[in-house]
Amino acid sequence: MSHSELATAPTPAPPSVWHMYRAMVGVGVFCGLLIVSVFQVTLPLIERNKAEALQKAIFQVLPNASTSTTFSFDVDGGFKLLEGDDVGQPLVYAGYDDAEQLVGLAVEAQGMGYQDVIALIYGYSFAEQAIIGIQVLESKETPGLGDKIETDPDFLENFQSLDVSVRGDGSALANSVVPVKHGEKTEPWEVDGITGATISSVAIANLLDRSAQYWVPRIRNNLRNFQGED
Protein backbone atom coordinates (compact mmCIF):
# COMPACT_ATOMS: atom_id res chain seq x y z
CA MET A 1 0.00 0.00 0.00
CA SER A 2 1.58 3.26 -1.16
CA HIS A 3 1.52 6.58 0.56
CA SER A 4 -0.83 8.17 -1.90
CA GLU A 5 -3.33 5.32 -1.46
CA LEU A 6 -3.30 5.80 2.31
CA ALA A 7 -3.90 9.50 1.99
CA THR A 8 -6.85 9.05 -0.32
CA ALA A 9 -8.47 6.25 1.69
CA PRO A 10 -12.03 7.39 2.45
CA THR A 11 -12.47 8.65 5.99
CA PRO A 12 -15.94 9.46 7.37
CA ALA A 13 -16.57 13.16 6.97
CA PRO A 14 -16.36 14.89 10.37
CA PRO A 15 -19.70 16.41 11.28
CA SER A 16 -19.75 20.16 11.05
CA VAL A 17 -19.30 22.08 14.27
CA TRP A 18 -22.71 23.56 13.61
CA HIS A 19 -24.34 20.13 13.92
CA MET A 20 -22.74 19.53 17.28
CA TYR A 21 -23.76 22.93 18.59
CA ARG A 22 -27.23 22.44 17.23
CA ALA A 23 -27.64 19.13 19.03
CA MET A 24 -26.16 20.22 22.35
CA VAL A 25 -27.80 23.65 22.54
CA GLY A 26 -31.10 22.36 21.16
CA VAL A 27 -31.29 19.54 23.69
CA GLY A 28 -30.09 21.91 26.43
CA VAL A 29 -32.82 24.44 25.72
CA PHE A 30 -35.45 21.71 25.55
CA CYS A 31 -34.26 20.22 28.86
CA GLY A 32 -34.08 23.63 30.52
CA LEU A 33 -37.63 24.48 29.48
CA LEU A 34 -38.89 21.10 30.66
CA ILE A 35 -37.26 21.46 34.09
CA VAL A 36 -38.48 25.04 34.55
CA SER A 37 -42.06 24.15 33.64
CA VAL A 38 -42.11 21.09 35.91
CA PHE A 39 -40.62 23.22 38.69
CA GLN A 40 -43.29 25.89 38.19
CA VAL A 41 -46.08 23.34 38.22
CA THR A 42 -44.86 21.42 41.27
CA LEU A 43 -43.63 24.39 43.35
CA PRO A 44 -47.00 25.32 44.91
CA LEU A 45 -47.67 21.63 45.63
CA ILE A 46 -44.26 21.14 47.23
CA GLU A 47 -44.61 24.29 49.33
CA ARG A 48 -48.08 23.24 50.41
CA ASN A 49 -46.75 19.78 51.35
CA LYS A 50 -43.93 21.33 53.38
CA ALA A 51 -46.23 23.81 55.14
CA GLU A 52 -48.70 21.02 55.89
CA ALA A 53 -45.93 18.82 57.25
CA LEU A 54 -44.73 21.67 59.47
CA GLN A 55 -48.24 22.45 60.74
CA LYS A 56 -48.85 18.76 61.43
CA ALA A 57 -45.52 18.56 63.24
CA ILE A 58 -46.33 21.62 65.40
CA PHE A 59 -49.58 20.12 66.62
CA GLN A 60 -47.93 16.74 67.11
CA VAL A 61 -45.28 18.15 69.43
CA LEU A 62 -47.81 20.41 71.21
CA PRO A 63 -50.75 18.02 71.57
CA ASN A 64 -52.81 20.42 73.73
CA ALA A 65 -52.61 23.31 71.27
CA SER A 66 -55.48 24.05 68.92
CA THR A 67 -54.07 27.10 67.13
CA SER A 68 -50.54 28.26 66.44
CA THR A 69 -48.91 31.62 65.74
CA THR A 70 -45.48 32.23 64.26
CA PHE A 71 -43.05 34.56 66.01
CA SER A 72 -39.68 35.80 64.79
CA PHE A 73 -36.81 36.39 67.18
CA ASP A 74 -34.57 39.43 67.21
CA VAL A 75 -31.54 39.32 69.52
CA ASP A 76 -32.24 42.86 70.78
CA GLY A 77 -35.99 43.12 70.62
CA GLY A 78 -37.17 39.70 71.79
CA PHE A 79 -39.99 37.86 70.03
CA LYS A 80 -42.28 39.62 67.56
CA LEU A 81 -45.35 38.44 65.69
CA LEU A 82 -44.23 37.43 62.21
CA GLU A 83 -45.34 39.96 59.61
CA GLY A 84 -45.02 39.03 55.96
CA ASP A 85 -41.90 37.13 55.02
CA ASP A 86 -39.39 38.01 57.67
CA VAL A 87 -36.63 35.98 56.07
CA GLY A 88 -33.43 35.41 57.96
CA GLN A 89 -34.80 35.66 61.48
CA PRO A 90 -35.15 32.44 63.46
CA LEU A 91 -38.80 31.46 63.93
CA VAL A 92 -40.65 29.82 66.78
CA TYR A 93 -44.27 28.66 66.80
CA ALA A 94 -46.42 29.40 69.84
CA GLY A 95 -49.33 27.05 70.49
CA TYR A 96 -52.56 28.17 72.20
CA ASP A 97 -55.42 26.07 73.53
CA ASP A 98 -59.15 26.67 73.03
CA ALA A 99 -59.21 29.31 75.78
CA GLU A 100 -56.36 31.11 73.95
CA GLN A 101 -53.98 30.31 76.75
CA LEU A 102 -50.37 29.72 75.79
CA VAL A 103 -49.58 26.01 76.16
CA GLY A 104 -46.10 25.86 74.73
CA LEU A 105 -43.72 26.60 71.93
CA ALA A 106 -42.56 24.56 68.99
CA VAL A 107 -38.95 25.21 68.04
CA GLU A 108 -36.98 23.93 65.07
CA ALA A 109 -33.49 22.57 65.67
CA GLN A 110 -30.88 20.88 63.56
CA GLY A 111 -27.57 19.14 63.98
CA MET A 112 -25.24 16.71 62.27
CA GLY A 113 -26.41 13.10 62.27
CA TYR A 114 -24.68 10.02 60.91
CA GLN A 115 -25.24 10.71 57.21
CA ASP A 116 -26.39 14.29 56.97
CA VAL A 117 -28.02 17.09 58.94
CA ILE A 118 -31.03 16.04 61.02
CA ALA A 119 -33.72 18.72 61.28
CA LEU A 120 -36.47 18.34 63.83
CA ILE A 121 -39.08 20.32 65.69
CA TYR A 122 -39.69 19.94 69.41
CA GLY A 123 -42.44 21.11 71.71
CA TYR A 124 -41.59 22.97 74.91
CA SER A 125 -44.17 23.07 77.65
CA PHE A 126 -44.14 26.00 80.12
CA ALA A 127 -46.16 24.13 82.71
CA GLU A 128 -43.83 21.11 82.80
CA GLN A 129 -40.61 22.99 81.96
CA ALA A 130 -39.90 20.10 79.67
CA ILE A 131 -39.71 18.97 76.07
CA ILE A 132 -42.98 17.15 75.47
CA GLY A 133 -42.51 15.82 71.95
CA ILE A 134 -40.23 15.76 68.93
CA GLN A 135 -40.90 15.26 65.25
CA VAL A 136 -38.12 14.70 62.74
CA LEU A 137 -38.59 16.93 59.70
CA GLU A 138 -35.58 15.92 57.65
CA SER A 139 -33.10 13.10 58.03
CA LYS A 140 -31.06 10.84 55.80
CA GLU A 141 -30.13 8.38 58.55
CA THR A 142 -29.49 4.76 57.54
CA PRO A 143 -32.86 3.21 56.66
CA GLY A 144 -33.69 0.41 59.09
CA LEU A 145 -31.15 1.51 61.72
CA GLY A 146 -30.57 5.24 62.14
CA ASP A 147 -34.10 6.08 61.07
CA LYS A 148 -35.32 4.38 64.25
CA ILE A 149 -34.96 7.85 65.79
CA GLU A 150 -38.33 8.48 64.13
CA THR A 151 -40.04 5.17 64.84
CA ASP A 152 -38.57 3.44 67.91
CA PRO A 153 -41.26 3.73 70.63
CA ASP A 154 -38.75 3.32 73.48
CA PHE A 155 -36.62 6.12 72.11
CA LEU A 156 -39.55 8.47 71.49
CA GLU A 157 -40.71 7.88 75.05
CA ASN A 158 -37.66 9.94 76.13
CA PHE A 159 -39.32 13.02 74.71
CA GLN A 160 -42.70 12.72 76.37
CA SER A 161 -41.22 14.65 79.26
CA LEU A 162 -37.55 15.56 78.93
CA ASP A 163 -36.53 17.92 81.70
CA VAL A 164 -35.13 21.26 80.46
CA SER A 165 -35.87 23.42 83.51
CA VAL A 166 -33.75 26.56 83.89
CA ARG A 167 -31.45 27.56 86.71
CA GLY A 168 -32.69 29.94 89.41
CA ASP A 169 -31.17 33.01 87.73
CA GLY A 170 -32.71 32.07 84.39
CA SER A 171 -29.40 32.18 82.52
CA ALA A 172 -29.03 28.55 81.47
CA LEU A 173 -30.51 25.07 81.81
CA ALA A 174 -30.28 23.53 85.26
CA ASN A 175 -29.13 20.24 83.71
CA SER A 176 -27.77 19.61 80.23
CA VAL A 177 -29.59 17.06 78.10
CA VAL A 178 -27.23 14.09 78.06
CA PRO A 179 -27.31 10.89 76.01
CA VAL A 180 -26.88 7.59 77.89
CA LYS A 181 -26.65 3.96 76.78
CA HIS A 182 -29.88 2.06 76.21
CA GLY A 183 -31.47 1.05 79.51
CA GLU A 184 -29.30 3.27 81.71
CA LYS A 185 -31.60 6.29 81.95
CA THR A 186 -32.15 7.35 85.57
CA GLU A 187 -32.67 11.15 85.43
CA PRO A 188 -35.43 13.02 83.58
CA TRP A 189 -32.87 15.01 81.54
CA GLU A 190 -31.13 11.91 80.17
CA VAL A 191 -31.85 10.47 76.74
CA ASP A 192 -31.97 6.67 76.51
CA GLY A 193 -30.10 5.72 73.31
CA ILE A 194 -30.89 3.11 70.65
CA THR A 195 -28.71 0.02 70.33
CA GLY A 196 -27.49 -0.14 66.73
CA ALA A 197 -28.15 3.54 66.11
CA THR A 198 -25.83 5.08 68.68
CA ILE A 199 -24.59 7.96 66.55
CA SER A 200 -28.05 9.01 65.41
CA SER A 201 -29.59 8.87 68.88
CA VAL A 202 -26.66 10.70 70.47
CA ALA A 203 -26.94 13.32 67.71
CA ILE A 204 -30.59 13.92 68.65
CA ALA A 205 -29.70 14.39 72.33
CA ASN A 206 -26.86 16.77 71.49
CA LEU A 207 -28.80 18.89 69.07
CA LEU A 208 -31.69 19.15 71.53
CA ASP A 209 -29.26 20.18 74.25
CA ARG A 210 -27.65 22.84 72.08
CA SER A 211 -30.99 24.23 70.96
CA ALA A 212 -32.61 24.14 74.41
CA GLN A 213 -29.57 25.79 76.03
CA TYR A 214 -30.06 28.68 73.61
CA TRP A 215 -33.84 28.95 73.35
CA VAL A 216 -35.34 27.94 76.69
CA PRO A 217 -33.73 30.77 78.77
CA ARG A 218 -34.56 33.31 76.03
CA ILE A 219 -38.14 32.09 75.79
CA ARG A 220 -38.65 32.24 79.56
CA ASN A 221 -37.13 35.72 79.80
CA ASN A 222 -39.45 37.01 77.05
CA LEU A 223 -42.53 35.13 78.12
CA ARG A 224 -44.78 38.18 77.95
CA ASN A 225 -44.08 38.52 74.20
CA PHE A 226 -46.23 35.47 73.61
CA GLN A 227 -49.10 36.54 75.85
CA GLY A 228 -49.99 39.70 73.96
CA GLU A 229 -48.68 42.03 76.70
CA ASP A 230 -46.07 43.88 74.64
Added chain:
Amino acid sequence: MASSKSSTDEFIKGLWNENPVFVQVLGMCPVLAVSNTAMNALAMGLATAFVLIMSNIVVSSLRSFIPKQVRIATYFLIIATFVTVVDYVIQAVSLDLYKALGAFISLIVVNCLLLGRAEAFASKNTIARSTMDGLGMGIGFAFALFCLGAVREILGNGSLFGASLFHDSFENWVVMILPSGGFFTLAGWLLLFNWLKQRRAKREATTALGLRKEVA
Protein backbone atom coordinates in the same frame (compact mmCIF):
# COMPACT_ATOMS: atom_id res chain seq x y z
CA MET B 1 -47.58 -8.29 12.37
CA ALA B 2 -43.92 -9.20 12.40
CA SER B 3 -42.92 -5.83 13.87
CA SER B 4 -45.50 -6.04 16.67
CA LYS B 5 -44.17 -9.47 17.59
CA SER B 6 -40.62 -8.21 17.70
CA SER B 7 -41.46 -5.28 19.97
CA THR B 8 -43.18 -7.72 22.34
CA ASP B 9 -39.90 -9.62 22.32
CA GLU B 10 -38.07 -6.39 23.19
CA PHE B 11 -40.42 -6.05 26.14
CA ILE B 12 -40.10 -9.65 27.36
CA LYS B 13 -36.31 -9.85 27.16
CA GLY B 14 -35.85 -7.13 29.79
CA LEU B 15 -38.12 -8.92 32.22
CA TRP B 16 -36.31 -12.25 32.19
CA ASN B 17 -33.66 -13.35 29.66
CA GLU B 18 -31.75 -10.07 29.81
CA ASN B 19 -32.92 -8.83 33.19
CA PRO B 20 -30.77 -5.76 33.93
CA VAL B 21 -29.94 -6.82 37.49
CA PHE B 22 -29.94 -10.62 37.53
CA VAL B 23 -28.45 -11.26 34.08
CA GLN B 24 -26.66 -8.08 32.96
CA VAL B 25 -25.65 -7.08 36.53
CA LEU B 26 -26.05 -3.37 35.75
CA GLY B 27 -26.85 -0.44 38.04
CA MET B 28 -25.62 -2.11 41.21
CA CYS B 29 -25.40 1.06 43.30
CA PRO B 30 -29.15 1.61 43.85
CA VAL B 31 -29.74 -2.16 43.80
CA LEU B 32 -27.55 -2.61 46.86
CA ALA B 33 -28.26 0.69 48.59
CA VAL B 34 -32.03 1.23 48.46
CA SER B 35 -33.24 -2.36 48.53
CA ASN B 36 -33.42 -2.60 52.34
CA THR B 37 -37.22 -2.43 52.42
CA ALA B 38 -39.71 -3.57 49.82
CA MET B 39 -41.37 -0.15 49.63
CA ASN B 40 -38.12 1.76 49.03
CA ALA B 41 -37.01 -0.79 46.46
CA LEU B 42 -40.28 -0.63 44.54
CA ALA B 43 -40.41 3.18 44.55
CA MET B 44 -36.80 3.38 43.41
CA GLY B 45 -37.43 0.78 40.70
CA LEU B 46 -40.47 2.63 39.37
CA ALA B 47 -38.65 5.99 39.38
CA THR B 48 -35.78 4.43 37.43
CA ALA B 49 -38.22 2.75 35.03
CA PHE B 50 -39.91 6.08 34.31
CA VAL B 51 -36.59 7.81 33.59
CA LEU B 52 -35.48 4.88 31.42
CA ILE B 53 -38.66 4.88 29.31
CA MET B 54 -38.61 8.66 28.84
CA SER B 55 -34.91 8.84 28.00
CA ASN B 56 -35.25 5.93 25.56
CA ILE B 57 -38.11 7.71 23.79
CA VAL B 58 -36.25 11.02 23.54
CA VAL B 59 -32.92 9.47 22.53
CA SER B 60 -34.48 7.33 19.82
CA SER B 61 -36.53 10.22 18.45
CA LEU B 62 -33.41 12.41 18.28
CA ARG B 63 -31.10 9.63 17.03
CA SER B 64 -30.50 11.19 13.60
CA PHE B 65 -30.17 14.69 15.06
CA ILE B 66 -27.34 13.94 17.54
CA PRO B 67 -23.80 13.68 16.06
CA LYS B 68 -21.72 10.75 17.31
CA GLN B 69 -19.08 12.99 18.89
CA VAL B 70 -21.43 14.64 21.40
CA ARG B 71 -23.82 11.75 21.96
CA ILE B 72 -22.73 10.79 25.49
CA ALA B 73 -22.98 14.37 26.79
CA THR B 74 -26.40 14.73 25.16
CA TYR B 75 -27.63 11.44 26.63
CA PHE B 76 -26.55 12.55 30.09
CA LEU B 77 -28.33 15.87 29.64
CA ILE B 78 -31.55 14.07 28.71
CA ILE B 79 -31.26 11.53 31.55
CA ALA B 80 -30.44 14.22 34.14
CA THR B 81 -33.45 16.27 33.03
CA PHE B 82 -35.87 13.43 33.59
CA VAL B 83 -34.29 12.61 36.93
CA THR B 84 -34.82 16.22 38.03
CA VAL B 85 -38.42 15.99 36.86
CA VAL B 86 -38.94 12.79 38.88
CA ASP B 87 -37.31 14.44 41.90
CA TYR B 88 -39.77 17.37 41.83
CA VAL B 89 -42.76 15.14 41.12
CA ILE B 90 -41.99 12.84 44.05
CA GLN B 91 -41.62 15.86 46.33
CA ALA B 92 -45.00 17.13 45.14
CA VAL B 93 -46.67 13.74 45.54
CA SER B 94 -45.36 12.72 48.95
CA LEU B 95 -42.71 14.24 51.18
CA ASP B 96 -42.52 11.00 53.18
CA LEU B 97 -41.55 8.98 50.12
CA TYR B 98 -39.07 11.69 49.16
CA LYS B 99 -37.52 11.48 52.62
CA ALA B 100 -37.23 7.70 52.36
CA LEU B 101 -35.49 7.71 48.98
CA GLY B 102 -33.21 10.61 49.88
CA ALA B 103 -30.11 11.07 47.78
CA PHE B 104 -30.72 7.99 45.65
CA ILE B 105 -33.18 9.74 43.34
CA SER B 106 -30.47 12.10 42.10
CA LEU B 107 -28.13 9.13 41.73
CA ILE B 108 -30.37 7.62 39.03
CA VAL B 109 -28.40 9.91 36.69
CA VAL B 110 -25.28 7.78 37.05
CA ASN B 111 -27.09 4.43 36.82
CA CYS B 112 -25.21 2.76 33.98
CA LEU B 113 -28.38 0.94 32.92
CA LEU B 114 -29.79 4.21 31.57
CA LEU B 115 -26.73 5.20 29.57
CA GLY B 116 -26.34 1.57 28.49
CA ARG B 117 -29.83 1.36 26.99
CA ALA B 118 -29.52 4.80 25.36
CA GLU B 119 -26.22 3.88 23.74
CA ALA B 120 -26.81 0.24 22.91
CA PHE B 121 -30.48 0.28 21.95
CA ALA B 122 -32.38 3.58 21.73
CA SER B 123 -29.79 5.29 19.52
CA LYS B 124 -30.16 2.53 16.90
CA ASN B 125 -33.85 1.64 17.00
CA THR B 126 -37.26 3.12 16.29
CA ILE B 127 -39.28 4.96 18.93
CA ALA B 128 -41.78 2.10 19.29
CA ARG B 129 -39.10 -0.55 19.82
CA SER B 130 -37.16 1.72 22.19
CA THR B 131 -40.29 2.35 24.23
CA MET B 132 -40.90 -1.39 24.55
CA ASP B 133 -37.24 -1.93 25.46
CA GLY B 134 -37.41 0.80 28.12
CA LEU B 135 -40.65 -0.60 29.48
CA GLY B 136 -39.27 -4.15 29.68
CA MET B 137 -35.91 -3.17 31.14
CA GLY B 138 -37.53 -0.71 33.56
CA ILE B 139 -40.07 -3.18 34.85
CA GLY B 140 -37.37 -5.87 34.99
CA PHE B 141 -35.23 -3.53 37.08
CA ALA B 142 -38.11 -2.67 39.41
CA PHE B 143 -38.96 -6.38 39.72
CA ALA B 144 -35.36 -7.24 40.60
CA LEU B 145 -35.17 -4.46 43.19
CA PHE B 146 -38.42 -5.67 44.69
CA CYS B 147 -37.06 -9.26 44.89
CA LEU B 148 -34.06 -8.01 46.84
CA GLY B 149 -36.03 -5.57 48.98
CA ALA B 150 -38.65 -8.14 49.96
CA VAL B 151 -36.06 -10.76 51.00
CA ARG B 152 -34.03 -8.22 52.95
CA GLU B 153 -37.02 -6.73 54.73
CA ILE B 154 -38.49 -10.13 55.63
CA LEU B 155 -35.23 -11.50 57.02
CA GLY B 156 -33.85 -8.28 58.48
CA ASN B 157 -36.97 -6.72 59.93
CA GLY B 158 -39.52 -9.54 60.01
CA SER B 159 -41.97 -7.50 57.93
CA LEU B 160 -43.12 -6.83 54.36
CA PHE B 161 -44.26 -3.35 53.26
CA GLY B 162 -44.02 -2.39 56.94
CA ALA B 163 -46.56 -5.02 58.04
CA SER B 164 -45.13 -7.39 60.65
CA LEU B 165 -45.08 -11.01 59.44
CA PHE B 166 -43.89 -12.93 62.47
CA HIS B 167 -44.58 -12.68 66.15
CA ASP B 168 -42.02 -11.38 68.59
CA SER B 169 -40.32 -14.78 68.60
CA PHE B 170 -38.54 -13.89 65.33
CA GLU B 171 -35.03 -12.58 65.90
CA ASN B 172 -34.34 -9.92 63.26
CA TRP B 173 -31.35 -10.72 61.11
CA VAL B 174 -30.01 -7.16 61.25
CA VAL B 175 -27.13 -7.79 58.85
CA MET B 176 -29.63 -8.19 56.00
CA ILE B 177 -30.64 -4.53 56.31
CA LEU B 178 -27.05 -3.36 56.47
CA PRO B 179 -25.10 -2.89 53.20
CA SER B 180 -23.50 -6.34 53.47
CA GLY B 181 -26.98 -7.89 53.46
CA GLY B 182 -27.46 -6.41 50.00
CA PHE B 183 -24.46 -8.34 48.72
CA PHE B 184 -25.60 -11.60 50.34
CA THR B 185 -29.11 -11.31 48.92
CA LEU B 186 -27.87 -10.33 45.47
CA ALA B 187 -25.48 -13.30 45.48
CA GLY B 188 -28.38 -15.61 46.34
CA TRP B 189 -30.53 -14.33 43.50
CA LEU B 190 -27.66 -14.46 40.99
CA LEU B 191 -26.99 -18.06 42.04
CA LEU B 192 -30.62 -18.95 41.38
CA PHE B 193 -30.68 -17.26 37.97
CA ASN B 194 -27.41 -18.86 36.87
CA TRP B 195 -28.60 -22.26 38.01
CA LEU B 196 -31.83 -21.84 36.00
CA LYS B 197 -29.81 -20.77 32.96
CA GLN B 198 -27.43 -23.72 33.20
CA ARG B 199 -30.27 -26.17 33.66
CA ARG B 200 -32.00 -24.84 30.57
CA ALA B 201 -28.78 -24.99 28.54
CA LYS B 202 -28.22 -28.59 29.61
CA ARG B 203 -31.77 -29.57 28.71
CA GLU B 204 -31.44 -27.95 25.28
CA ALA B 205 -28.16 -29.79 24.73
CA THR B 206 -29.70 -33.18 25.58
CA THR B 207 -32.72 -32.61 23.30
CA ALA B 208 -30.39 -31.60 20.47
CA LEU B 209 -28.34 -34.78 21.07
CA GLY B 210 -31.52 -36.89 21.10
CA LEU B 211 -32.62 -35.37 17.79
CA ARG B 212 -29.23 -36.09 16.23
CA LYS B 213 -29.40 -39.75 17.36
CA GLU B 214 -32.87 -40.15 15.86
CA VAL B 215 -31.61 -38.78 12.56
CA ALA B 216 -28.70 -41.18 12.63
